[in-house]
Amino acid sequence: MKKVFEQNPTLEKYYGTTDGEAFYNENDAKNHAKKLEVKTVETVYNEKFLEVVDAEELSDSEKEMAEFEAAEKAKADQEAADEKEAIAKTELAKSLAAFDSETTKYPEALKLFKALGLEAENEKKDTIYPLLVAAKTSAQEGVEPKTEN
Structure with a gap:
């Protein structure tokens, strides 16, 4: 999906649906997702606009929270990928x-x-x-x- 940011370098974020479509407006993405089997809408941020925080600037509890959030995101991403694969196998x-x-x-x-x-x-x-x-x-x-x- 980096192509979205390559084609629109000033875009700060977009909303992606599970079928790979990208929307500038969250409501448009949600309306499109209603027609899909997996109705998830993900906000995708342009890395150029994200503020980078050094790990040493974080407190121990902030580091733990960041690690927890990263693990939860990885788990959610894997579950979404598994669900997408299961749907594809069912369709096949x-x-x-x-x-x-x-x-x-x-x-x-x-x-x-x-x-x-x-x-x-x-x-x-x-x-x-x-x-x-x-x-x-x-x-x-x-x-x-x-x-x-």
Whole structure:
């Protein structure tokens, strides 16, 4: 998201949503987030405008609080990343379950093939469709799909 500050060097902060969108106005970000599965809005500050405080200027209790806040932020960031990953896996599973070799168009099938991390000697329809069918069958049976090298 540093691109936002590169494109707007005088911007002090923006509001980011979990889908990667950036907003100048917090209400706009919150309204956009209402449509998302993860409705979190994060305020992102431009480092150029942050006041740097040397660690030696902090009291012991301030250092403890800073460490605690950093740990809590890291924990929250990890939880958000885990939640985002779980949502992505759920969406991928839904896409795989909806795959039909008779009706799914090639571009969607290729996107699904790549998202699943499947490999084959080429990405032709005749090659990837059977692998997607096998992956779907394996997923329905609760088994990891095999890849072709």
